[in-house]
Amino acid sequence: MDSARGLRGYLASQLYVTMRPEEPPAPAREPAVPAKPVVAGVDGSTGGRSAAAWAAREAARRGVGLRLVHACLLPGLTGQGPDATATEVTNTWLADAAAVAEAAAPGVPITKIVIEGEAGPVLRQESESAALVVVGSRGLSALGRLVVGSVATTLALHGGCPVVVARTEPDPEGPVVVGVECAPEGEDAVSCAFDHAARAGAPLVAVRTWRDPLAEAWSGVPSTVDIEVVERAEHEALLDYLRPWLLRHPEVDVTARVMRSASPADGLLRAAKGARLLVVGSHGRGLLTGALLGSTSRAVMHHAECPVAVVRPPAVAGNERAKVPGRGDQRSSSRSPACR
Template sequence: MNAANGAAVVVGVDGSEPALRAVRLAAGEAARWGRTLRVVHGFIWPLLRVPLGPVPDAPPGAGLREQAERLVAQAVEHAESTVPGLRVTGEIIDGEASAVLVGESPTAALIVLGDRGLGGFAALVVGSVAVQVAAYADCPVLVARGAEGTDGPVVVGVDGSAPARAAVEFAADEAATRGVALRAVHAYRHPGSAGPGDMQPLVYDEGRLRGEEERVLAGSLAGLGERWPTVRVERVLTRARAAAALAEASRAAQLLVVGGRGHGEFTGLVLGSVSHAVLHRADCPVAVVRAPA
């Protein structure tokens, strides 16, 4: 995350406990990068033509707009108490939460949000807002999941794709700023087909396959030593499903970084199957980084 421009870290809030976890996470990110933290609440009620003032005989301040103002003020106060001296602003923006946060993304350094909010269905592990924002935002998206901690490395999933390279660079920035190792995980299963309609080979050389995958991993990390000389890079090559390998790696990590889509994803997917699965299974905060257009 380049600290050169004045873009803010933006955090979405809705009064839920996951949103407060996101505020704490966002406050830490803003402090590390010397950025302003911008607290945003998507206020959907005007779109639904719901009266915004208090109902008759209700106490003062009971209207929907007043409630929204209070939750934003509380989130700002929470951020300021988490990181004293942090520059924090708050704003209520009319609109649905996903649309509001995606709308903020072109000028934001980072979008941070909780894994679920007040409107989430109980059966969902990750709410629809988190998935939609991760899929469509024009900047990296950080989802508050799992334990809040500062132990362990920054873990990044790599597969040789452009989104994975963008994820590696974001993860290296984070590792350098946090003063921890960068652990690059590349998972593979079997040889892929060369094109549509090709059959998988029935017999292949395991040693040769592993050598090819080692080259993919090495290529994904090329040039890191020159740009981030202080970051110790750990390479992990494992034969497993990518989502499972990354979920396992997240148990010992303080941050997991994945690309929005990688090799082998269906072209119709906006958010790749691996990143989607990791959002649901990780035991630490997850950053989803889409490759620049």
């Protein structure tokens, strides 16, 4: 007993500390990078509440916080700041959005914030540190359709992360639909769609469209294109392109679908009937690089009946694009078991 007590005392003594062999210092740990939140734009509209609900569910699936942001030019400024009426209205909008978000995803951490400025630039800045920015539709067109405002268009053009336009509550049983270009520029949109489907436990429909220009130009003349041959080749090309994602996400039930359509947007809109989310890429170009939103992404943002995610590929040095790991290593036209 005494020897054991003495040994413990020796080990705890300064003598032992100075005599024991010096141990190498433990490597410094990298500081933890905070998880990026999901941001929802709040403006008091029905579309804004739909955006808050959609964003809350997505934040819960990602295990991150939800940031509710209201951008305001503060027209009622006085010497002491915004007047009482403006403050009350703003707080009411944020409180309503927070209540909707809490009901959609109980327990998700919610931050409410008001930022002075126009909505487009404010949410554009927010997008630089967000995983996703979600906005609603603004108003109705003359045909009674929900239309997309300038804020969503600005974010789709210049945002630092994907933007989702959540016009109405989606079908919770619907699939994720993604437009596939079979080109490097579309890889980020496909990755986004697969990741969302995996998190939501939803099936995914990958859509590739094609058209017969000659038949469209001469509508009264029978097409000389062998549709079956074309669609078989397009289907094989689509499966080949999707292979890295099929291998990475074997848990996702994938349907590869080839559609003959007058335009990619028309085909995607038909394919997205009843979808929970439609994902498209955006790499339109004007006289100034990136100055135009692609016609397909613009059309589906304005006319899709489900939420739409627009994903811009990140620009890096030399106009290189982020590549999918394994891309080019999995070249095969055989049908994957993950695809039906």
